[in-house]
Amino acid sequence: MLNAQLLVLAHLLLLGSAERIPRLKFTLKDLPRVEFETLEKHTVQFHDERSETLYIGATGTVLLVSFTEFNASHTLIPLSLDDNARESCKSRGPLTQDFCENVITVIERINGSTLIVCGTHAGNPTCWFLRNNGTQLASDNEGHGVTQDGKGISPPSPIQRPITIAVEGNLYSAITSTGQSSGGIQRSYGRIKHMKTEDKWLQNPTFVGSAWIKGKDSSKDEIYFFFSETEDSVGLDGEPYKSRIGRVCKVDEAGSKTALQDSWTTFLKARLICGFPTESRHFNKIEDAFVLLVDDDTKNSVVYGIFSSLWNSTAVCAYSQGDIDRAFKTSKLKGFTGNLAGNQRPGTCTTSNVHKNVLTAIRNHPEIEDPIYPIKRHPLYVMKHSSYTRITADRVKGVSQNFYHVLFLGTGNGKIHKVLHSNGKSFIISELSPFQTEAPISAMTLDSGTGHLFVGTPLETVRLPLANCEGYGNTCKQCVAARDPYCGWDTAKEKCASIPRELNVSDSEILQNVEQLNVSICDGASDVEVFGEQPKELTINSGAYLYLPCPVKSYHAVYTWSYNQKDQFACTIKDGSCPLIFNGEVPMSEGLFKCTASEDGLKEELAAYKVTLNDGNTLEHGVVVFGLAAIFSLM
Ligand SMILES: *[C@@H]1O[C@H](CO)[C@@H](O)[C@H](O)[C@H]1NC(C)=O
């Protein structure tokens, strides 16, 4: 027999801890998708907001994919290495498998009509241009593609994840260090001066993300980079990684002949902390980062990061842009004890000359002392058994006219978690499975304007809708309980629908409750959502091995079985069902069995069976296995 209260309590404790499980799970079929002919380990995506086109950089080619509601069609722009170059590359000795290829690593828009595309080109990075609004390879009179040296823009080897960002026609690129090169942050293409970080500023950096942070006026714009560094000597705890945020000013044009002639004069870096220091649980290696920009209120922008620990779990941390800004503007420089002439703050974005003392300070002390702590000083949550690989986020206006942050996290096995981040708390709305084959998610691009997410793995790329409201069910309670800011119960149409962008609240007929599970706003909401159909009738042999299936909807609910409206039995969720298994503790008997899911105030009957024993049956006394299929065939 079940002590239902105890189970509910245990369940609440689980949800109250830092770990999270998705409330709902969906398999999405019939999505527009492209499948790659060969395994593409290093895809890069580019997408213009509100367009239907996605550019995918792959081995020796750029795919231009056009998406419609149900289909994706693509054209190829070949940029493969020619045979001579490939042979001469191979003759240079044993190299990684795709080194002697042209793996496309960079696709960025440089102006209204042109994209720049760069590839590794067998260790000799090279760029091409796509004209006619990015549809056609720019070529000379003889039909050869116009090229440009790609050193400093694309990494020479596809092993390194390229991080680039285009700002007003200039390209900034961050190149991860390898045995041969120290890596760094560069302005690598465009009309204003090209320059880089000094080698000694960064220790074996691995870059994972970047963002353009707009200032009050354009001369205050900053470019952020996210990366991890490793100490050459590993500490006693065996933890070599430190996560970092580095920033430079857009208006930086390098120093003078005497100091930092070809280097940033505004580069500063800070430590990003993610973990539970009091419990000595640290997530030191940043894996991906995304900055959710709030245009009219930069200080309320949020930096989201995924961090891994040595123990194979990942944490999601959120940082306030206001905190980051304050740290860079006020913290001491680590190890710097001197005085600065004229109180010029190192790292200030300015078009006037930077004093030589400030240049010297930055050159020798590019790190600020204050670390950046996450909002509320701890991770949003920790994911134990699956790892996250990619993160992106959207800002969604709910029916209440409040904005909510919704994160999309890609996992190592091809799932997407849709997560609400509101009032410092997180809630995993759902887990989406859009792929045909499990593989780590390697690229994600979100289009808030059209409401789509482009997600890629080494095998396929799909486009999925940010709102998928019908999936929540066809009752008001089911819809409201989803707590999805994109969706609400449309009382006029009686369906779960996406919130129109220009919703007029005053005559809104849409019900939504995002902050917590509260279905009382639904009309005539009784306590229990009863099973809408007649109980299924089963006539069975008492000697049979039998279980009664109960479809699981919410993984946050507690499922219980009742017998003749009274006795209660527990069940265990497995493969999307919480079956009642007859055994010594749950004897098979005639009567009515019902499965009920309880979640806060929401109760829903999900299955009902009327069991009749057929003991006059001549079947051998023994075990007859009723699988799910067998039971359904009886109905
Ligand atoms: C160029 O392409 C983008 C993305 O496909 C599209 O939004 C834009 O309208 C196009 N511009 C022109 C001039 O065709």
Ligand SMILES: *[C@@H]1O[C@H](CO)[C@@H](O)[C@H](O)[C@H]1NC(C)=O
């Ligand atoms: C866009 O950039 C390309 C490459 O730098 C250049 O050739 C072209 O003239 C530019 N177009 C415009 C409209 O600025």
Ligand SMILES: *[C@@H]1O[C@H](CO)[C@@H](O)[C@H](O)[C@H]1NC(C)=O
């Ligand atoms: C919303 O509806 C009200 C009443 O119908 C109307 O007065 C108002 O102008 C509408 N607002 C918008 C933004 O459409």
